[in-house]
Amino acid sequence: MSREVFYEISPADFFYRNKDIAGFSNPARAIYSTIRELIENSLDASELYGYPPDIYVRVTADSGLSTTENINVYTIRVGDNGSGVPARHIPSAFGQVFYGSKYKLRQSRGTFGLGGTMAILYGQITTNSPVKVISSTGDRAIHEYELMIDIQRNRPIVLKHKSYKNEDGWHGTVIEVKIEGDYPRAMPKIIEYLKQTAIVAPYANLTFVDPKGRLYRFERVTEEMPKPPTETKPHPYGSDVESIKRMIAVTPCKDMLSFMTTHFHKVGRITAEKFLAFAGISPKKRPKSLTNNDIVELVKAMKEYDGFRSPSADCLSPLGENLLKAGILKELNPEFVSVRQRSPSVYSGYPFIVEVAIAYGGGIPKTGDILLYRFANRIPLLYDEASDVSWKVVHQLINWKHYNVDVQTMPIAVFTHICSTKIPYRSVGKEFIADIPEIEREILAGLRDVARELSSYLTRRRAIEMEKKRIDVFERFLPKIAKFSTELAKEKQVPDVKPLLKKVVKYGAEEIDESQEK
Numbered sequence: 207m208s209r210e211v212f213y214e215i216s217p218a219d220f221f222y223r224n225k226d227i228a229g230f231s232n233p234a235r236a237i238y239s240t241i242r243e244l245i246e247n248s249l250d251a252s253e254l255y256g257y258p259p260d261i262y263v264r265v266t267a268d269s270g271l272s273t274t275e276n277i278n279v280y281t282i283r284v285g286d287n288g289s290g291v292p293a294r295h296i297p298s299a300f301g302q303v304f305y306g307s308k309y310k311l312r313q314s315r316g317t318f319g320l321g322g323t324m325a326i327l328y329g330q331i332t333t334n335s336p337v338k339v340i341s342s343t344g345d346r347a348i349h350e351y352e353l354m355i356d357i358q359r360n361r362p363i364v365l366k367h368k369s370y371k372n373e374d375g376w377h378g379t380v381i382e383v384k385i386e387g388d389y390p391r392a393m394p395k396i397i398e399y400l401k402q403t404a405i406v407a408p409y410a411n412l413t414f415v416d417p418k419g420r421l422y423r424f425e426r427v428t429e430e431m432p433k434p435p436t437e438t439k440p441h442p443y444g445s446d447v448e449s450i451k452r453m454i455a456v457t458p459c460k461d462m463l464s465f466m467t468t469h470f471h472k473v474g475r476i477t478a479e480k481f482l483a484f485a486g487i488s489p490k491k492r493p494k495s496l497t498n499n500d501i502v503e504l505v506k507a508m509k510e511y512d513g514f515r516s517p518s519a520d521c522l523s524p525l526g527e528n529l530l531k532a533g534i535l536k537e538l539n540p541e542f543v544s545v546r547q548r549s550p551s552v553y554s555g556y557p558f559i560v561e562v563a564i565a566y567g568g569g570i571p572k573t574g575d576i577l578l579y580r581f582a583n584r585i586p587l588l589y590d591e592a593s594d595v596s597w598k599v600v601h602q603l604i605n606w607k608h609y610n611v612d613v614q615t616m617p618i619a620v621f622t623h624i625c626s627t628k629i630p631y632r633s634v635g636k637e638f639i640a641d642i643p644e645i646e647r648e649i650l651a652g653l654r655d656v657a658r659e660l661s662s663y664l665t666r667r668r669a670i671e672m673e674k675k676r677i678d679v680f681e682r683f684l685p686k687i688a689k690f691s692t693e694l695a696k697e698k699q700v701p702d703v704k705p706l707l708k709k710v711v712k713y714g715a716e717e718i719d720e721s722q723e724k
Contacts, residue, residue: 219360232388237388257377259412288379296353301361337382389416402586406530406586427533430529432529481513485504518550525623541567546656565619595645598641688700
């Protein structure tokens, strides 16, 4: 009788065996995910320290290394002007799965600290090539590493390390990785991703050079940037047994009263005293004396107590109405755009802010449906659209006919952006957001606001168009009527009909002229 063999695998080994759940399911998706993850790391590194991002991406096909039809080996190089990575952290940051700076309760593009390392891991298992990393924090040295990953032990292997004098004070990171990919199939998604990134980051310069040498340049239109997000404490409503155990293990607090006020967001002394009375716990009880059952009861009381204040959204960094509008105007040049930022809200103890926009006409194509642009913490979401909460709101919960919108014939684009310390993604690939009732409600309310503005605009636009037709009739026939009337009256001078035309105009001439220009 055979027996099962039990053994442990490392996180790197797990993702090596399950590449698809991290967004590396096929060669086309892999090259898209690699570019996306490296760009997002660069944007985070620049924005967190207030540098307007300058990001350069180059994809080069390695001739003679094609494997099968349309699948080639590509060198992807991404450089930025971000904060850089301290030299002592470079090997682990790029050669170890689940090592990084993302594991804080803070809004960031990265959620799992996985994407960049997963791209390097995928490159290694498909081409057996090391990753090259060049970085500096702006100090006196620039460090260059060549690394590989020990997949079974989840540890970096340093192949080369050199350092140079940083005479110009450069700060940033350059990553060069070889991967097996299908660029021709991935190209539409890559270009669309860059375009949408330019919409949601109008303060960034993005330069992309494709394998054929074609240059795509998305230039910033403003130096204004959103305020950097800040780290925050967990809210009692979002806590669980494990998180409380970890707090107790490291807390310096000697009593439960100071424990509650020190480790939780928006919990002051009075609130802590009332909660502990509700939970039946003495304020003087030592946190480290709590048993497992005590911790379970504590968490249960946190869920049931309704006296906690809602978490503050001060730690969040929304894009803002002006920047979102600037990005939309820059990339799509619509005839009409309306943007709305909702007031902060909360789900499961996590604050979030929803920003929505609607645009009409201009560079928006007619597709027979509403174009939906989805963003989360300034990440464009391009895949699995029909699974996203925004798709549900746009296509199932809003009756567009109430807003004078014919989705089949009108060029309409809808934009939704959610920022939070914890985005409820439904997959590791970060492509669609779960149907959380609180988020759904905020998106729906925001879209109704901007849809009403669009409806008013369309109503006025139709009225102006009807007025133009009416004026055209008068302009065509009044001069003739005046001429014939003059002849019948045997007068010599034809009367001026312009004063009469002004009386029949319902809307100002400036509005009509503006409409004609559009």
